[in-house]
Amino acid sequence: MKPIVTNRLIIREFRPSDLGEIYRILDVELGLVDSVEQDSSIAQRKKWLEWTLQSYEQNRMLLNPPYGNNAIVLKDSLQLIGACGFTPILAPLGLIPYYRYSAGVVDEEYNYPEVGIFFAISPHYQCRGFAYEASKALIELGFKKLKIKRIVGITNLYNNPSIAVLKRLGMRIETLPSHKWMQVVGFLENNLNGKAD
Numbered sequence: 222m223k224p225i226v227t228n229r230l231i232i233r234e235f236r237p238s239d240l241g242e243i244y245r246i247l248d249v250e251l252g253l254v255d256s257v258e259q260d261s262s263i264a265q266r267k268k269w270l271e272w273t274l275q276s277y278e279q280n281r282m283l284l285n286p287p288y289g290n291n292a293i294v295l296k297d298s299l300q301l302i303g304a305c306g307f308t309p310i311l312a313p314l315g316l317i318p319y320y321r322y323s324a325g326v327v328d329e330e331y332n333y334p335e336v337g338i339f340f341a342i343s344p345h346y347q348c349r350g351f352a353y354e355a356s357k358a359l360i361e362l363g364f365k366k367l368k369i370k371r372i373v374g375i376t377n378l379y380n381n382p383s384i385a386v387l388k389r390l391g392m393r394i395e396t397l398p399s400h401k402w403m404q405v406v407g408f409l410e411n412n413l414n415g416k417a418d
């Protein structure tokens with residue numbers, strides 16, 4: 222993905238030299254673990270970074286959408302402060318009446334594919350609107366250039382900062398409190414009617 226420049230940020234592809242900083246942010250500061258197989262070690266983060274770097278090349282060669290992790294960097298100091306990107310979602314979204322209506326589906330049993338958005342910001346830089354600014358720029362790329370029909374954000378009931386960001390992005394928030402991992406889903410529809418360049 223070409224770098225995106227916003228008022229205060231640059232969203233760019235990761236580089237091998239980002240390993241130490243992104244390990245500190247995601248594993249040490251935020252303790253993010255997506256599955257029981259992740260152990261928050263630098264060795265694990267190194268593999269993640271290698272996979273991320275390879276995905277840029279492979280996605281480009283295969284003409285795939287720019288799914289994957291991007292670095293969020295402060296424009297002024299070039300300090301790495303977080304990560305964001307698009308992610309493929311395969312989820313039982315038909316459980317949500319709004320989705321059934323907006324996507325025109327009737328089944329609740331199937332998993333449906335959508336484009337998701339994710340973000341993480343170092344605690345030292347939180348609550349300054351950086352997650353919002355980075356996500357807004359990604360959404361603009363997604364809607365205008367990639368012509369994605371809708372963008373989805375999934376989080377849990379207790380992730381108030383994440384829910385706040387999804388709301389500020391203008392997403393419609395739906396909740397499934399008893400679901401294991403899909404408790405809060407934000408939906409943003411592309412209303413540009415395919416007119417974007």
Ligand SMILES: CC(C)(COP(=O)(O)OP(=O)(O)OC[C@H]1O[C@@H](n2cnc3c(N)ncnc32)[C@H](O)[C@@H]1OP(=O)(O)O)[C@@H](O)C(=O)NCCC(=O)NCCS
Pocket residue numbers: 251339340341342343346347348349350351352353354375376380381382383385386389
């Ligand atoms: C979610 C996260 C990326 C937000 O980053 P951020 O740069 O602080 O986000 P912003 O400054 O753009 O917005 C933060 C919003 O959360 C709100 N917020 C912050 N802490 C909060 C809390 N404890 N309870 C409720 N709202 C809170 C802020 O008021 C702000 O909302 P507003 O814009 O309506 O005022 C950050 O908290 C994070 O990295 N969390 C861990 C990773 C994660 O959970 N990612 C989301 C996965 S779906």
